[in-house]
Amino acid sequence: MDSQISLEMYKQLRRIRLVEDAIARRYGENEMRCPTHLCIGQEAPPVGVSAHLRRDDLVFSAHRSHGHYLAKGGSLKAMLAEIYGRATGCASGKGGSQHLIDLACGFMGSAPILASTISVGVGAAWAIAMNGEDRVVVVYFGDGATEEGAFHEAMNFASVKKLPIIFVCENNLYSVHSAMEVRQPDRPVAALALAHGMPGHTADGNKIEDVYKLAGSTIERARAGEGPSLLEFLTYRWMEHCGPNDDLAFNYRSPVEVAAWKERDPVDAYRNLLTSRRVLSEAQIRDVDDEIMQEIEKAFSFAKASPFPAPPELTTHLYPPEP
Amino acid sequence: MIRQLKYKDAIREAHAQILRDDPQSYVIGLGVPGPTGIFGTTKGLQKEFGEQRVFDMPASENAMTGVALGTSLLGRRPIMVHMRFDFAVLSMEPLVNQIAKWHYMYGGHMRTPLTVRMIVGRGWGQGPQHSQSLQAWLAHVPGLKVGMPTTAHDVKGMLIAAARDDAPVVLVEHRWLYEVTGHVPEEMYTTPLDKAAVVRNGTDVTLAATSYMTLESLRAAEMLSKIGIQAEVVDLRSLAPIDHVTLDASIARTGRLVVSDIGHSIFGVCAEVIASVTETSFSHLKCAPCRIGLPHVPTPTTPALADLYYPRAIDIARTAAAMFNAEHRLPAESRSASGWLDAPDPSFTGPY
Numbered sequence: 001m002d003s004q005i006s007l008e009m010y011k012q013l014r015r016i017r018l019v020e021d022a023i024a025r026r027y028g029e030n031e032m033r034c035p036t037h038l039c040i041g042q043e044a045p046p047v048g049v050s051a052h053l054r055r056d057d058l059v060f061s062a063h064r065s066h067g068h069y070l071a072k073g074g075s076l077k078a079m080l081a082e083i084y085g086r087a088t089g090c091a092s093g094k095g096g097s098q099h100l101i102d103l104a105c106g107f108m109g110s111a112p113i114l115a116s117t118i119s120v121g122v123g124a125a126w127a128i129a130m131n132g133e134d135r136v137v138v139v140y141f142g143d144g145a146t147e148e149g150a151f152h153e154a155m156n157f158a159s160v161k162k163l164p165i166i167f168v169c170e171n172n173l174y175s176v177h178s179a180m181e182v183r184q185p186d187r188p189v190a191a192l193a194l195a196h197g198m199p200g201h202t203a204d205g206n207k208i209e210d211v212y213k214l215a216g217s218t219i220e221r222a223r224a225g226e227g228p229s230l231l232e233f234l235t236y237r238w239m240e241h242c243g244p245n246d247d248l249a250f251n252y253r254s255p256v257e258v259a260a261w262k263e264r265d266p267v268d269a270y271r272n273l274l275t276s277r278r279v280l281s282e283a284q285i286r287d288v289d290d291e292i293m294q295e296i297e298k299a300f301s302f303a304k305a306s307p308f309p310a311p312p313e314l315t316t317h318l319y320p321p322e323p
Numbered sequence: 324m325i326r327q328l329k330y331k332d333a334i335r336e337a338h339a340q341i342l343r344d345d346p347q348s349y350v351i352g353l354g355v356p357g358p359t360g361i362f363g364t365t366k367g368l369q370k371e372f373g374e375q376r377v378f379d380m381p382a383s384e385n386a387m388t389g390v391a392l393g394t395s396l397l398g399r400r401p402i403m404v405h406m407r408f409d410f411a412v413l414s415m416e417p418l419v420n421q422i423a424k425w426h427y428m429y430g431g432h433m434r435t436p437l438t439v440r441m442i443v444g445r446g447w448g449q450g451p452q453h454s455q456s457l458q459a460w461l462a463h464v465p466g467l468k469v470g471m472p473t474t475a476h477d478v479k480g481m482l483i484a485a486a487r488d489d490a491p492v493v494l495v496e497h498r499w500l501y502e503v504t505g506h507v508p509e510e511m512y513t514t515p516l517d518k519a520a521v522v523r524n525g526t527d528v529t530l531a532a533t534s535y536m537t538l539e540s541l542r543a544a545e546m547l548s549k550i551g552i553q554a555e556v557v558d559l560r561s562l563a564p565i566d567h568v569t570l571d572a573s574i575a576r577t578g579r580l581v582v583s584d585i586g587h588s589i590f591g592v593c594a595e596v597i598a599s600v601t602e603t604s605f606s607h608l609k610c611a612p613c614r615i616g617l618p619h620v621p622t623p624t625t626p627a628l629a630d631l632y633y634p635r636a637i638d639i640a641r642t643a644a645a646m647f648n649a650e651h652r653l654p655a656e657s658r659s660a661s662g663w664l665d666a667p668d669p670s671f672t673g674p675y
Contacts, residue, residue: 092430101429108396109429113420119386120421123393130375131397150416153386160381317431318465320489 001209003279005051009208010274012047013267015292016067019076022296023066023083026220027244032083033305034096035112037064041206041238044266045170046071048211049138052219055105058128059141060121063098063112064170064237068140073105076299093309094198094317115141115148118167122154125165125228136222137165144175146189155230162227166218167193169230170205172237177252193230205233206266209273236261326509327674331501333475334364334440337482338402340511342372345400348486351378351391352404352440361404362442362501372399384413391448392422400436402486406440408495409452415460422491423466438485439493443534443585445633446499446665450624456586456617458495458533462562464593468492468516469563469584473537473673475505477560480514492516497535497585504673520568521573522675525555528579533559533571533592536583536615536639538671543639550652554643562592570596571604579608581643583634588616613642625665633664 020038027036039046042064050071053059061068069079075090082089083097098112111117115303121139128135145151146169158165169189173180193200201218203210211233216295218229238258240247248255274280328336341348342514348364356379360366369377380387384405391401405411411418418439425433443456462469470492472478478496485492522537523544530540537558544554557573559565574580580600584592593614600612617636637656644650 089430091428091432094430095428099428101432103432109425109433111414111421116389116416116421119389119417120393120396122386123390123394123395124397126390127397127399128392130394130399150385150389153381153383156390157381157383157386184337317427319432319468320426320434320436322488 006274006279007263009047009051009212010270010280011288011292012050012071013043013208013270014288016043016070017267018289018292019070019123019296020066022300024239024244026300033085034083034098035240035242036083036097036244038239038244039064039067039237041261041266042170042172042235044208044211045069045168045205045233045235046140047270048208049166049168051212052216053138054135056113057135057293058106058108058121058137059122060108060117060124060137061100061110062114062141062145063110064142065100065110065140066097069100069102069107074100074102074107076295077302078102080299080303081306082305084306085308086303087309087313088302088306092313094201114145115151115154117141118145118151119154122158122163122165125158125163125192126161129161129163134223135164139165140168142175143169143171143173143180143189144193145169147175147183150159152196155192155198156227158228160195162225163226164222164225165228166222167228167230169232170217170235172235174237174253176241179252186246188232190232192232198228198230200230200232202232202234205235206264206269207268230251235266235306236263290304325506327504328475328507329501330475330478330503330505331363332375333479333505333507334482334496335366335368336507337479337583338365338368339371341483341486342368342376342400344511345486348400348402349376349378350402350404351380351387352406353380353382354406355379355404361406362498365404384410385416388414388417388439388490389421391415392425395435395437396433398461402438402440402493403653404440406442407453408443408457409455411439411441412457418467419464423464426490427466434489435491437491438482439491441495442491443497445497446667448624448626448629448665449622451621454622456495456584458562459586459591459595461493463593466491467563468561469495470516470561471534472496472514472560473500473505473534475507475673477514477520479507480512481516481560483511484513484516487513488516495534499535499667499671502667503538503671503675504674516563517561517566519560519569520558521555521569522558523554523556525553525577526527527577528581528646529555529557529573529577530581530583530639531557531559531573531596532583532644533562534585536585538675539636540583540639541675542636543643546636546640546653547643550644552644552647552649552650558594559592565595565599566664567599567603570600574600574604575607578607578613579643579646580608581615581639582612583615583639586616588614589619591616592631615639615642626665630664635664
């Protein structure tokens with residue numbers, strides 16, 4: 001593993017973790033007034049995938065999208081301002097945490113109706129293919145999305161047209177509070193790929209280098225015009241489905257299970273691995289954190305100092321301007 | 324000689340001109356390149372414009388609508404066709420949750436220039452799942468433009484306008500209009516997506532209507548004129564946005580209103596028109612407005628019940644005449660040769 005790439009991936013993992021931690025710490029101030037789905041524990045898939053993406057590649061996501069957005073290069077300031085409902089937000093405050101967008105880096109949008117952006121990503125991949133470009137599309141979704149018909153319809157069409165798209169399922173075992181075993185038969189999500197005539201792979205979504213390797217080969221495949229793939233990354237959400245707290249009180253998953261997954265912290269694990277490889281020093285660990293914390297503080301200050309949208313914004317953007 | 328085309332041929336002509344005019348445009352739908360070409364409206368287009376502009380698709384109304392959205396984000400301008408509105412019901416998630424909202428909810432950063440044609444069936448026992456007119460659903464959703472062209476002229480102009488509009492536009496087409504002729508200029512032209520049309524002038528009562536009910540209203544106006552009531556007929560053409568200016572001006576002239584729509588009355592187009600007119604033009608109204616639409620039951624298949632289900636010109640005329648206590652002066656309705664009313668009235672062939 002190239003040490004430069006390793007170091008960069010560690011920084012990205014740590015950045016997403018610290019951003020989510022900072023949101024969780026301040027959420028109780030009740031100034032971020034929108035449903036916010038934190039991705040703590042699930043940082044590795046977006047980082048490992050994005051490490052292979054060019055700026056002009058496109059990413060779509062669902063509701064738990066902060067990590068996907070940040071890993072693709074989305075503006076942290078614009079994201080926080082969006083969550084704070086400010087005019088400087090990436091969607092002018094009209095979208096919130098669930099509707100992030102940053103076209104400058106190819107983050108094409110996130111939406112919370114589970115499978116809804118999957119077909120949109122397929123459409124983008126189709127447009128790319130029709131233009132004869134070598135860009136690829138990545139669409140992230142959770143295990144719940146694979147239970148919606150739109151997922152299968154989109155997979156089917158992507159396969160018919162051999163489109164340059166990678167379907168990335170972050171399987172965190174729960175759809176809100178409903179466990180896998182009441183929702184799906186006992187088979188890997190990745191096995192669904194076979195039914196749709198494309199390769200499917202399952203990997204440990206908490207091991208960033210496993211993610212990185214698998215993403216690399218499938219993205220290369222898509223870029224070469226060899227068609228779509230489905231990747232399933234097994235991972236785990238530490239926090240409640242939506243909001244800044246843990247949810248042990250709900251008793252839908254056991255404290256033992258949660259603790260076991262926290263033992264397998266993807267960020268800590270990678271820090272330890274890189275330390276043992278002597279790619280990362282104690283000083284570097286501190287510097288990385290210092291740099292990220294400064295960026296986060298600045299971004300929060302920017303967001304909180306930004307104005308709210310002016311009243312006329314209520315009705316602007318209903319329709320685009322007349323041609 | 325004024326150029327006359329059938330409604331369905333005007334649609335095909337619009338498609339061809341759009342495909343020729345804008346290389347980013349494409350047409351997609353189940354059966355679009357097929358042998359019958361969506362009742363003739365897309366027939367031969369693939370042969371003329373190629374497989375990269377005119378597409379068939381899997382029977383995946385939901386995801387394919389999302390796919391069309393995805394292509395539009397990269398500059399393509401899709402026109403999606405649903406042979407029956409009832410199947411487009413499967414596309415409500417991408418249409419309502421996504422396409423209608425992407426421009427607004429992403430703060431203006433996204434544009435979704437899609438056009439969706441939804442065709443409404445009627446007659447020959449189309450029944451509960453092949454005949455629904457659910458345009459009120461669509462008009463209820465902010466962000467969508469919804470048009471219901473009645474004439475061959477307008478369907479061509481509105482389809483071209485829709486294809487050029489950066490907003491998502493749904494056009495609802497009634498099958499019984501497909502064989503009706505009208506004046507259609509050969510050149511490419513647009514018809515506004517936000518304007519109603521006064522299609523007959525009158526002073527006594529406004530008959531506002533959508534789609535096929537506009538033809539029924541015109542015929543009702545003929546009946547009324549024979550008993551001395553001069554009806555003005557307003558073809559609404561667009562539901563979203565709705566043309567309040569034209570409606571209000573007509574009510575100011577006539578003081579009476581009968582609204583007819585091809586969909587259900589309850590929570591429907593007529594309800595909205597009457598509510599808005601009552602809010603803005605109450606002082607002009609000489610009597611309570613009336614609405615004529617489908618009863619609140621699913622479409623029955625047997626002609627014995629379907630004939631009772633669909634309101635007709637005589638119902639509009641009676642309702643308007645009742646506003647003058649003149650209902651009894653209307654002549655009795657004539658029946659078709661078959662005795663059933665499940666085929667388009669042969670006297671409705673136009674030109675309109």
